[in-house]
Amino acid sequence: MAQRKKYAFPANRESLEDYYDMTLSCYKCGYCKYVWPSRIQHDKFTGQCPSGEKYQFESYYASGRMEVVRGIIEGHLKWTDRLNHILYTCTMCGACDESCGQVERVYPTDVILEARRTAVKEGQILPGHQQLAKSVSKHHNLYESDHADRNNWAKGLADVKSRSKIIYFAGCTTESLKPSIAKSTSKLLKSLGVEFGILPDGWCCGMPLFDTGQTDDGVKTLKHNIEQIRDTGAETVIFSDAWCYKAFRDSKDYGIELGFKVLHLTEFLAPYLAKGKLKFDRGTNETVTYQDPCYLSRYFEVYEQPRDLIKSVKGVTLKEMYRSRRESFCCGAAGGVKFQFPEVTEHASSTRIDEAKHAGLSKIVTACPSCQISLEDASKDNGMEIYDIAEYLSEGLKKTKK
Amino acid sequence: MTNLDASLALSQRLDIEVSKERLSNYFTTTVEGTVSVSKPSSLEELMEILSENQRERIPFIPYAPGFEYIFQEVDSEFSMIVDVSNLDRIVDVDEDSRVASIEPGVTFESLQNAVGKKGLRVLTSVEVPKSSSVLWTYTELSPLYSWPRYGTEPVLTMNVLLPNGKLVKTGAGALPNSGKPYSPIGPPFTLLGRMWYGSQMTLGLPVRGYIKLKTAHESNIVRFFKFDDFLSLSKFLAALKRLRIGEEILAVTPLELGLILSDKADKIKTTSYPNWLLILVMRGYEEEVAYQKRDLLQEARKLGVKVLDEIEGQKNSAAKILKEIQSPTWMSRARTYQGGRFSISFIAEDKKIPDLIQLVSHLDNFSSFVLPVDAGRSHCNFAFHSRSEGRKQSIPDELKKIVPELIEHGAFFSRPFGFLSEMVYARNKPYHKLLKQFKQDLDPNNLLCRGRLGI
């Protein structure tokens, strides 16, 4: 049996064995499974763990995963398909951390992530995740898109610059699957007269590699991007994608000092809004809701800026879903889940769409391409409209009276 | 040797007095007969009698003071009455915890005399005379006849003598070192502390009870409210419930009110009484009762209900009510009114009570009292008064016809006896089956209260 260690700070832990006391510290209070009790808005929408909600067995909740990890550490469990399934169906949305941080302070996603790293060290890479690493290595993006096409979206909107104080890092998901977000972002920045550049050779940020335990590959691609940015002399980097944002914000965990400021688009726009330099009018009165991207909100507490921006659009009312802010329910895309277990993503995003419908809403704005894509996929037959915040705002920009 | 002879023979063997008496001296019965009666004077004697009854296979039935009121009719499927009237020790009165430890022969009157000096008061049961056993009244009639304000478990824990003569202590009593076993949540299987309630003595005899006492209050105020129909009364009750006003609350029909207030059964006047009268008693320190009066007045005004200090045309009605709560006498008048009283009691949702009354109000001299046991539901007591020779048989027969209708219309007979148990358990077969299983385990020879509850 592993040596029990008492209360080491998570960052000081080096191997899975170092997390043993955290697995033991969990004694099944159950807060990780549900919306924080005093903030429950509707009794039908109280779950907060996407994988637990889908599979229902205790092992698929954070508290059960602690036992699974304990089993690995103690040598009771061998690597099997089921074990991998349990470890890799977690979307790393951090909802459990949020609750547990207020109760037992086990921080389950730290433990799960370390278990994934251990799995990778022991040769347990799932096909979908192996493919990610291959694609990032070969094409420098997650989607096997031609690397040469990465900046196609930028024609007439943004330029590659060798030197720029502000860099916009669109990210490979935006570039490959949702270029409209990048276009909208550029329009917004330009409307403010912001001088910005894009990278000549931007690669995938590496976040899905980190999430799937492939840390070395992740660090490699992240470092490449950081070096590119440093070469431009940038002081601020703007992100559309919450995954990329998290990869850069977490760089200290991998021993990397950035030397520049990292901002999500909504954080960047917030001061302009406060100073009255941004006005939006989409020419319609409507009610929308906001889906918090977990990697932006729960991890880095960017809750209010996107909401303030949406509320500033003339005629728009922002109505929250039953689960919002810290209690927001994940769209199911993150943690590398959608690349290996898309059914989890589908279940989570469908649940979220049901919630929006139940609350009488028909338009969802989010601030991450992955959230947008998974919610769109769940909305094909039900008429729910999904927007990225950059798109939503830039459409309002058109009608702004100067 | 018959069972009766065998039971009489116990007298010599055990050195315990066993006499031969008429059944009707103890219980109301339509079947007259002779039984042996043993009167143990200690727990040890009682245990001996039970063991001996088991050995000789003598069917027996327990009797405690007041059981003639509690079991209105008994059949005679037994040979011996075990009368516990002499087990009448008040073992302890704990003023800090406000708990009395008593034997089943202790009556309301004797216990009140003992605790009254200490500034405490015994929780009485509705209409049960002061000469009745406190412990067995509680276990048989709670929570139905308890004043709802006092909760559903007036007995905290008890010692139960099983039919085989073994003694089981419930709740904290089952734990070691429990000199004061007041907590019902002692060891696992809380069922073992609860199942004796309403068991009609079929499973075991509570021989010691640790019962709740209350503080005697300095201010005791009665108020009356008149209603034309039960539904308006029920609406008012809901408001009172939320405000938690009223230690004792009772709704009565004119005849029942007459029975409560009159001195003699043949002097009842009901003409001036309202269709329904709600009686409410507030108790506490003066300041406490004063704010309750203000809350009450405010609520009554809101609902357009008039608050009365006395019943119109009835002097001292408030004082009389307080007396009837502390020491009920109205049952004795009711039992002689028009020759006799049949009554049935059940639980029903308030909104269904008017319909239920419709079904029975044509019967002879119908009267009723209704006890609001919990939100939206009440304990209803429906009574009929007549003992003319012709009606002696026909009223029960009519009831047998009406009860299924009452059940269909929402009456739940939680304390079924006689013909009711057959009707009730026909609709509750799994419950009855389990009861039979438990009875079989506790009393394999089926000697204790044989035939009761069909188990």
Next chain:
Amino acid sequence: MIEPAVLERLKDIVGSEFATDDPEVCIAYSRDLATYLKFGKYRSPDCVVLPSTTSEVQNIVAVARQFKTPLIPLGSGINVASAHIPRKGGIIMDLRRMNNILEIDEEAVTATLQPHVTIARMSTELQRKGFFIPVPGAPSTVTVGSNYTHGNTNKASLRFGFQYSHIVSVEMVLPDGSLLRTGSWADAFSGDRSWPRGPGPDLTLLPRYALGLHGIVTGITIKAHPLDDICLPIWAAFEHVEDATPAFVEMVHREICTGSSLYGGFKYNSYSADTAECAWRQSRIHPEFILALTIQGSKRRVAFEEKVVRELTDKNNGRIITDRLPFYQMFVDTHMAMSASLYSEFAFKYWASPGAGPSFLGPSSMDKIIPCFKAMTNLASEDEAFGDVDWGNWEFNRSMIAYPDQGGHFAIIEGGIAAHPTDPKAIKAYKRYVPKLIKALADIGVSPDQSRANTRPGEFGISPEYLELAEKFRHALDEVGIMNPGVISPLIYR
């Protein structure tokens, strides 16, 4: 190992995705914190099944009976008893999918629900309709089914009684697979679920403290209460237990307050502290004893009761401190709503102590409260784990609470030490201190009822007559012995 035929049958009943014998799934059901002291090692079931309907539960019971396979029902799994940890392998029946609120009856002020509705969900729905249920002494993630059948405390117990007194009726699948309903729900035809007793001998508490031995609760009707106009938490502080207790007892005798507990030692700090160090610092400056009271009712009632509380506090050398507490609002919120914050910051983890749950929990008459608190303090001062009483080691802090049940005829005493549950030093201290505490309190005449918690074999006994009767009934219900076998060890009941 589960027989393949059993697993196949279970899959047929619930669908193949909801039954499995994969060890990676089973291991999640192998531990709660009490397992530290109970077993020393953890025990997995052989398979797990997740039914969604009562008839599925009945069919699963039938399979378990046919194959004589142990069957362990699991509600919330949040307990201090290791109640659901399989002693002899078998099937864990996790009731998680049975999570619907079936009905809220606004006239009878009752709610009927499946077993896996959490307290938090139930509270939310009831409050929306103007009712409340007392906040339990457990995380509000605990399910109603589990908490009402196995929990005790709540924050309104002085007025309403402990949790089990809120059970109106239950629907259970008995170990023979048959369905039992109690109270007015027993009537097969009426559908009325509003009356909690009978018919006849009252079996409503059949599942209460039965640890699954008597069957599986598949439905439960509980009592709620109309929301009061005002909820006012009020705390009185005392330096001596001889002052605090008479004030406490007199308030109980006056039948004021909805909830009432007397805290001594460490615990009351822990509610507001978010680290162990913080709790220790607070304990240095906070008064030694606190009477935590809640007053609920109409404006006039609250005004009256507050006046009495202030008078009695003053009379007994105490002072009201609530007005100055920075975290006061938390108590206002949580008394009526959720226990989450109360059990969030620090208390849950630390008070749990190694082994989970208070180290001692026992019923006491009102006159034993002072001796209990004194015994705790004396014992702590003699125990090296605590060091100096005034300058105690924050890692192992002694504490005790007394809270009365409905009407205050007795109180439950909780006592123990508070320490980090995985700290080996704490476990060592715990194992030395708790038996001493139990003995000291037993000498006073207060016995633990923690058969279901972390009491180990030999620590206390239950009368043989009681056990014999319990065993008779258990056998009558489950002659095959499939239900949670071994959960109650005969060793415990010497």
